[in-house]
Amino acid sequence: MSLRHAVLGLIAEMDGASGYDLLKMFEISLGNVWPARQSQLYGELGKLADAGLIEVAEEGPRGRKAYRITEAGRVELRHWLVEVPVKVGRRDEALLRVFFLGLAEPGEAQGYLRRHMEGLGEYLDELKVLEKNIDWGDDDLSVYGRLVMEYGKRFAAMRRDWFEWALREVTALDERE
Template sequence: MWRVISSGSWTFHSGTSRGSADLTQWNVEEVLRMPEKKALNATAASLLGFLHDRPMSGWDLVETAQITIGQFWSLTPSQVYRELAAMAEDGLVERGEKGPRERQPYTITDAGRAAFEEWTTREPGPETIRYPLLLTLSFGRHIPPDLLAAHLRRHRDIHVTRLADLEALAGGDADPYTAATLDFGLAYERAVLDWFDTLPGRIPGL
């Protein structure tokens, strides 16, 4: 069992027949000074996920993220570079030599792979919906009909474009995980457009 033997240390006593011989002693102050292991956030984890494939610069990671996960996970260039700097300091990635255009590649380390693996064991949690158009629409009774109709038409056009972009990516040689993610995007955009098509006759001005 553990017991305090002084104000500055802990001692473990064995329960063997030889008595309560001290096995080890740790200084509490040193333990308290040990930094806590930081939990990997989802944005950092996504960057480590991309780095599993190959070393990439911050610019490469921004571009890859925008193409592959940008439709469902917002990620800005400033976030990418901030997370890379933090992960380099924590030993999860290593900086390489700067190349053309001063782009510096990053390589995932064994510690980075372990941190990513630990992140994958966590429950992802429920999705968070923040849809500005729906917030505006919920107060539609206080908005001039022509203005609200213009908002709705503009957003419908946005989803038409998104669906076309996703359809252009479909049917490629993506791995099954990327393909399944793409299928969700296609289904989502089609469902949203179906919803827009129910609005004429319900919303004045459409």
């Protein structure tokens, strides 16, 4: 996924959204699957406009611009959605470190696993709070946003449970020695 397509999708769903509106939507929705900083978002808006994929729908006070997707933008978004194969990410720095934890002291290895387990538990709690604070409706952003939210909760829970299991395994190994 690219920031380009995330922004295009939000503009298609939120016709007339400003950069600020899009940034807020990133924070409460896409930030859990594809985070973006303000400078990245505004930079991407400029690139999309230059490419003719979005246009300024209206300009307001203090230079506020509201954007809408162009027909070329819709074609590009649809192409990405249904025709471009998904690139599955295989890199996982946390698991790469787990692979080499035998090089650390047993207490350090256990601490590493415990921190991840606890951090994922905290992240899961944050997702649950966020989910309760969202005013879910029947619109596309709500329907598909709930699907992504559920994935995030399940994925975080699975990783937390795995780190808990790995901690038990490493602790048991240390106790045998």
